[in-house]
Amino acid sequence: MEQILSIQSAVTLGFVGNSVAGPVITHLRHHPLLVDSVTLAAHPGYGLVAGDKIPDDIFSSILNALPPLGALPHIGAVITGYLGAPSQIDPITKLITTWQAERPKGHYVLDPVLGDNGRIYVDKGLVSAMRDQLLPLASFVTPNQFELQLLSGLDVYDIASADAAALHLLDQNPHLNGVVETGISTPQGRVHDRLVSRYDLVDLAYAKRAAGIAGSGDLLTVILTSWLAAGMSFKDSFIAASGQAHDIIDQSTGHLEIALLENLHRLTPITKTASTVKLDGLA
Numbered sequence: 001m002e003q004i005l006s007i008q009s010a011v012t013l014g015f016v017g018n019s020v021a022g023p024v025i026t027h028l029r030h031h032p033l034l035v036d037s038v039t040l041a042a043h044p045g046y047g048l049v050a051g052d053k054i055p056d057d058i059f060s061s062i063l064n065a066l067p068p069l070g071a072l073p074h075i076g077a078v079i080t081g082y083l084g085a086p087s088q089i090d091p092i093t094k095l096i097t098t099w100q101a102e103r104p105k106g107h108y109v110l111d112p113v114l115g116d117n118g119r120i121y122v123d124k125g126l127v128s129a130m131r132d133q134l135l136p137l138a139s140f141v142t143p144n145q146f147e148l149q150l151l152s153g154l155d156v157y158d159i160a161s162a163d164a165a166a167l168h169l170l171d172q173n174p175h176l177n178g179v180v181e182t183g184i185s186t187p188q189g190r191v192h193d194r195l196v197s198r199y200d201l202v203d204l205a206y207a208k209r210a211a212g213i214a215g216s217g218d219l220l221t222v223i224l225t226s227w228l229a230a231g232m233s234f235k236d237s238f239i240a241a242s243g244q245a246h247d248i249i250d251q252s253t254g255h256l257e258i259a260l261l262e263n264l265h266r267l268t269p270i271t272k273t274a275s276t277v278k279l280d281g282l283a
Contacts, residue, residue, distance in 0.1 A: 018036055019215075024260075046256065073102050093133045177234060
């Protein structure tokens with residue numbers, strides 16, 4: 001069991017951000033440490049926004065308390081997802097830098113929740129702050145097609161351009177081990193998740209839904225991170241995360257919520273033998 005620190009949004013109703021991370025990390029036999037960046041009644045897709053970002057002084061004080069509490073050596077992985085304001089970047093950067101000095105082999109997974117379908121839905125200052133401060137610290141990054149374009153500064157319109165943008169991120173950020181491109185659409189009505197690293201390229205394709213579903217990227221990221229925290233390879237972690245996330249997405253109707261709790265059993269237990277990784281139920 002590893003402790004996984006997840007810094008992202010929380011909602012009272014439904015499943016996005018930490019409301020996904022908590023159940024999934026626990027089910028996959030790790031210990032979730034949750035810090036909320038915003039707290040809302042429900043995600044904005046419901047058309048009613050009730051709640052707000054965590055005040056800066058409270059957010060910073062929580063992160064600043066983790067080192068003196070002795071928490072950092074026990075944290076095997078860190079996730080950052082949806083953030084409420086650019087002012088949250090500095091305390092996160094400070095914490096991750098301190099943590100990486102204590103756990104140099106830990107994994108920081110950056111889920112750059114910035115927008116989708118050509119629309120930025122956060123403060124635009126977060127785009128540059130995330131690109132300039134968090135991306136250089138990340139071990140892995142999990143952007144959708146639009147977020148990959150925002151981070152790389154390159155046009156992303158098909159698989160080839162997505163891979164070029166991912167390779168650009170790897171070239172510009174020596175600490176970055178890999179990019180997981182999610183939701184790359186093709187004219188054939190397919191959607192692709194792709195792993196791009198300096199050593200591997202893996203493509204997984206699925207039938208494209210009529211509409212996206214809130215929380216699906218959060219789900220893939222937290223499964224990926226849980227597998228990485230268990231010592232699995234990036235390739236195995238990606239294959240498990242993409243396949244299992246899409247399995248749960250396929251059980252979900254509409255576009256507002258993933259059907260998470262009733263489908264947690266679809267998350268493959270993480271097991272490792274001396275020389276191979278077995279995907280229980282899939283191998």
